Each structure stands twice: as C-alpha cells, then as structure tokens.
Amino acid sequence: MNRPAEDALRAAVHDLAEEARPAGGLALAALARGRRRRARRRVAAAGAAVVAVAVVLVPLVLLRPDRPVQPARPTPSPTPSTMLLPTPGADWSTRPLALPGGWVVTGGVTRGTGYVLDRTRSRYVRAGGYAEVWPAPTGTVTAVRDEQRPGQLGLADAATGKLRWQRVPGVIHHLQWSPDGRRLAVTVLRGQMKRLGVLEVGGRYREYLVDPVRYLCTDYCAFTWTRDGREVTLPLTDSFVPRSESSRHPRWGVQFFSADDGRPTRFVKIPGDPAGPWSWSPDGNRVVVQGQREPLLVDAVTGTVLGPLPVAEVAWVGDDRLLYRRPGGYRDVVLADPAGHELQRLPLPRELAERTVSIAPK
Amino acid sequence: MTEGTDGEFTAFVNERGDALLRVAYALAGSQHAAEDLLQNALAKAYTRWPRIRGDAEPYVRRILYHDQVSGWRRLARRREVPVAVLPERPGERDSGHDSELRMLLRDALRTLPPRQRAVLTLRYLEDLSVEQTAAILGCRAGTVASQASRALARLRELVPSFDPASSPEVKR
Numbered sequence: 001m002n003r004p005a006e007d008a009l010r011a012a013v014h015d016l017a018e019e020a021r022p023a024g025g026l027a028l029a030a031l032a033r034g035r036r037r038r039a040r041r042r043v044a045a046a047g048a049a050v051v052a053v054a055v056v057l058v059p060l061v062l063l064r065p066d067r068p069v070q071p072a073r074p075t076p077s078p079t080p081s082t083m084l085l086p087t088p089g090a091d092w093s094t095r096p097l098a099l100p101g102g103w104v105v106t107g108g109v110t111r112g113t114g115y116v117l118d119r120t121r122s123r124y125v126r127a128g129g130y131a132e133v134w135p136a137p138t139g140t141v142t143a144v145r146d147e148q149r150p151g152q153l154g155l156a157d158a159a160t161g162k163l164r165w166q167r168v169p170g171v172i173h174h175l176q177w178s179p180d181g182r183r184l185a186v187t188v189l190r191g192q193m194k195r196l197g198v199l200e201v202g203g204r205y206r207e208y209l210v211d212p213v214r215y216l217c218t219d220y221c222a223f224t225w226t227r228d229g230r231e232v233t234l235p236l237t238d239s240f241v242p243r244s245e246s247s248r249h250p251r252w253g254v255q256f257f258s259a260d261d262g263r264p265t266r267f268v269k270i271p272g273d274p275a276g277p278w279s280w281s282p283d284g285n286r287v288v289v290q291g292q293r294e295p296l297l298v299d300a301v302t303g304t305v306l307g308p309l310p311v312a313e314v315a316w317v318g319d320d321r322l323l324y325r326r327p328g329g330y331r332d333v334v335l336a337d338p339a340g341h342e343l344q345r346l347p348l349p350r351e352l353a354e355r356t357v358s359i360a361p362k
Numbered sequence: 363m364t365e366g367t368d369g370e371f372t373a374f375v376n377e378r379g380d381a382l383l384r385v386a387y388a389l390a391g392s393q394h395a396a397e398d399l400l401q402n403a404l405a406k407a408y409t410r411w412p413r414i415r416g417d418a419e420p421y422v423r424r425i426l427y428h429d430q431v432s433g434w435r436r437l438a439r440r441r442e443v444p445v446a447v448l449p450e451r452p453g454e455r456d457s458g459h460d461s462e463l464r465m466l467l468r469d470a471l472r473t474l475p476p477r478q479r480a481v482l483t484l485r486y487l488e489d490l491s492v493e494q495t496a497a498i499l500g501c502r503a504g505t506v507a508s509q510a511s512r513a514l515a516r517l518r519e520l521v522p523s524f525d526p527a528s529s530p531e532v533k534r
Contacts, residue, residue: 009517013388013486014487015464018384019468020383022380022383023380026375026401029397033402
C-alpha cells in the first residue's frame with residue numbers, strides 16, 4: 001500500500017476510534033457485571049463434579065463413530081491419461097460454453113462484473129454495475145444486488161427484459177440458487193439472529209428463524225441447497241472442540257431444513273461444509289465438503305470420510321465423475337473421478353479465467 | 363474480593379477506560395456495542411484481578427479483540443452493522459479530498475467483518491506489527507496478512523478513490 005493511502009487509512013481508523021464518547025459510570029457498570037460473573041462462577045463451581053462427568057461423557061457419546069475412524073479411501077485405480085481439450089476460441093461467448101461431462105458455464109462474474117448466460121438467446125451477455133450477480137443454473141432469471149438498494153434483491157428476467165426488486169430485510173450474508181432455478185436460499189442476518197430466507201422467482205418471500213443455540217453454527221455459516229432442491233443445509237459447529245480464529249471451526253454435522261417451511265428435517269454427521277446442490281452425488285450417497293483442514297469426500301448417509309479431494313467446490317456430473325476448477329491451474333476445468341484422477345481438462349477463456357465461474361447441467 | 367481490590371479496579375477503569383473505549387469503538391463501530399464489548403472485557407478482568415492487576419491493560423485489550431472476533435454472538439453483531447448508507451463516490455480531487463476520503467473510509471470500516479476490522483485496528487490504531495497482531499489474535503501471521511489484504515480490497519471496493527493505483531500488501 002502506498003504511503004498516502006496508508007496515512008489515510010490510519011487517519012480513518014483513528015477518526016473512527018475518536019467517535020467514542022466518554023462513558024459515564026463505566027467502572028460501576030463493569031464492577032456490577034464482574035460481580036455477576038463471579039457469582040455465576042461460584043454456582044458453577046458448586047456443581048463442578050456433575051459437570052465434570054458430563055463433559056467427559058457427552059463428547060464421547062456425540063462423537064463416537066459408527067465404525068472405527070479409518071478413512072476408507074477409494075482403491076486407487078490405474079491413472080488414465082488426461083485428455084487436454086482445446087481452449088475455446090475468441091467467439092466463445094456466442095454460444096453456451098460446453099464443459100466436460102455435458103455441463104455448461106452459466107456465468108463468470110467477479111464483484112458484479114462479467115458474463116452471464118442468456119438462455120433465451122443461447123449466448124453470454126455482459127454483466128456490470130451491480131455489487132453482485134448470481135446466474136441461475138437454469139431458466140431465464142438472474143439475481144443481482146445493488147449497493148444503492150440495501151435490503152433488496154433484483155430478479156432480472158431475460159425472457160421479459162424486466163428487472164424486479166424484492167425486499168429482503170436484513171443483511172444478506174449468502175445467497176444460492178436452487179438447482180431448478182426456481183428459488184433462492186438467502187442466509188439473512190438480522191437482529192443478531194440467523195434466518196433462512198427463501199425467495200421464489202415469482203416474488204414470494206418467506207423467512208424462517210433458526211434457533212442459534214440448538215443449531216449452533218460459527219464461521220462460514222450459510223444455507224446451501226441439497227441436490228433435489230427440497231432441503232437446505234446448515235453446517236453445525238462442534239461445540240465440544242476448542243475453536244481457533246486461525247483455522248476453520250470444527251463441524252460435527254450437517255442439519256437439513258425443509259425449503260418449503262423451514263422445518264428441521266434431519267441431521268447427518270458430515271464433518272464439513274457442502275458448497276451447494278452439486279456437492280451431492282446424483283444418487284445421494286456421497287457428498288464433497290470443506291472439512292476443517294481439507295476438502296473431503298464423505299459418505300452422505302453415514303458421514304464416514306472416504307478420502308481427501310483437491311478442492312471442495314465440485315459438481316458431481318455423474319455418480320462417478322466430478323467437475324471442478326483445477327487447483328494450481330485455476331484456469332482449467334477438470335473432469336475427474338472421485339479418487340481425484342483427472343480424465344479431461346478444459347482451459348477456460350481468458351475472460352473467465354479470473355472470475356467466479358458458475359456451472360450447471362446443459 | 364476486597365474493597366481494596368475494588369478500589370484498584372475502579373481506579374484502573376477511571377484512568378484507562380476512555381482509551382480502551384476508543385479501541386472498543388474502532389472494533390465494534392458504535393457507542394452501544396463498544397460499551398457492551400468493553401464492559402464485558404472489564405468484567406472478565408475484574409474476576410481475575412488478583413492475577414492480572416499489574417498487567418491489566420494488555421489483558422483487557424486481548425479480551426476485547428478475542429471477544430470481537432470469536433463466536434456466533436460476534437458474527438451476528440458484525441452483520442448488524444448497517445450498510446444502508448454506502449459511501450458515495452467522491453467527485454474530482456479538490457482541497458477537501460483527504461478529509462472526504464477519510465470520512466468515506468471511516469464509514470467503510472464499519473462494514474468490514476470483525477476479524478478484518480480487528481486486524482486493521484491493531485495495525486493502524488495500535489501500530490502493531492503483523493507478528494504482534496497475530497500474537498494478540500492468536501493466529502498465524504499469514505492469517506493476519508490475508509485478513510488485511512481482504513480488508514484493503516473491500517475498502518477499495520467501497521471507496522474507489524482509496525489507493526487506486528497500488529496493489530494491496532501488508533507491511534511488516
């Protein structure tokens with residue numbers, strides 16, 4: 001950072017701090033709060049023996065694996081040679097960009113600028129001027145957010161050419177399209193509470209409050225869709241394991257909620273965060289998640305870790321094929337098997353290489 | 363605790379409370395949240411006073427930063443920071459450019475996530491090095507650098523006139 005900018009930032013931080021008004025009675029208030037804390041600690045100490053037993057037993061009960069925790073890695077198969085596909089030509093934006101596995105690129109956007117697939121014309125159109133743009137996996141609607149319209153989401157329909165703004169009160173923390181492109185799961189933070197918002201492309205918006213104690217989630221908390229689009233998931237924090245700000249918070253499982261009424265439906269001890277609907281295999285048996293330390297392939301029924309993977313943001317394009325952007329060679333999209341063996345590799349056009357790319361079935 | 367302890371604690375708060383409140387305000391972004399954050403940190407200090415009395419201020423500062431960046435309560439609070447009024451794009455540079463830039467940056471700082479704001483507060487309010495910042499936040503220096511980089515990128519996004527020519531880097 002250059003010196004004038006650093007000076008300006010330093011001055012701004014000081015300006016912000018100087019806005020503090022002297023607080024009268026700070027010592028008295030702190031004393032009162034401190035005494036209450038001390039009193040609570042005494043009460044807690046009185047029950048220490050009981051608590052100690054609970055602390056020892058509960059984690060064991062909650063964390064006990066169904067089987068010994070020996071990651072059942074897939075048996076390595078002979079590595080097939082990777083087929084390098086030709087880089088799309090300069091006219092790539094004139095038709096849907098086909099990916100290995102029969103999928104297409106639906107958009108490539110960074111901070112509201114980039115390209116979005118217009119399915120009414122089967123070509124890409126430029127996006128720009130919005131704070132964020134979310135191309136839908138199918139259909140003709142694109143979601144947008146405008147810094148000048150806080151608390152609102154725009155739904156731009158390429159079929160009608162109209163942009164309609166929907167009120168979504170609160171701070172939009174995360175947003176994701178359902179796989180059928182009909183609904184948006186919105187992670188909303190308002191009044192210190194996390195809420196699941198479901199916005200339909202027709203304009204109906206419903207919101208559900210999620211109990212922050214029962215469904216504790218800290219660090220990277222967002223509602224994401226399941227592959228069938230009936231449920232959304234929320235990763236839950238393992239509150240019995242120490243947390244650090246220098247690493248991702250440990251997970252003890254994934255809680256599912258009905259997207260129709262926000263009702264909690266089921267819990268699976270999946271030790272990580274699924275990125276979205278395509279993280280789940282089509283047969284529903286496996287899921288790729290971001291574990292605390294590395295991306296993991298996980299049995300979606302039992303939660304058993306099957307092995308590590310190169311990246312967490314993958315799309316299952318078949319029950320034994322994954323599509324993802326190649327780590328270390330970020331420009332390439334790779335078709336691989338669940339063991340991580342690369343089968344095909346497609347370089348992205350230069351205009352998409354540095355953007356967040358969305359993909360969907362053709 | 364004895365009356366003597368209470369007296370020492372009260373004297374400490376009376377002497378250092380305003381300075382600590384400024385740090386809390388830079389972290390929390392509003393008067394109410396800053397007072398709540400600081401009172402909580404002071405209350406924790408009070409319960410451990412006999413052990414920290416000679417080293418109370420660093421202890422309280424560490425609590426402030428830890429409380430601000432950890433846990434669900436803080437995550438929720440950070441997202442409560444209103445962004446209804448976003449910094450407007452400044453016009454052409456003029457004699458008021460610097461003060462306008464500072465004002466825009468000050469408003470933009472409030473919208474940063476708590477970890478990023480904590481890093482910038484430690485680096486630019488407390489003038490600590492990356493390593494010292496990492497030590498207080500209990501994380502790696504690389505994490506501090508990445509949080510600072512993200513914060514600067516976000517500030518540039520919100521305030522286009524901020525450092526338009528340079529790429530972000532973190533000075534040690």
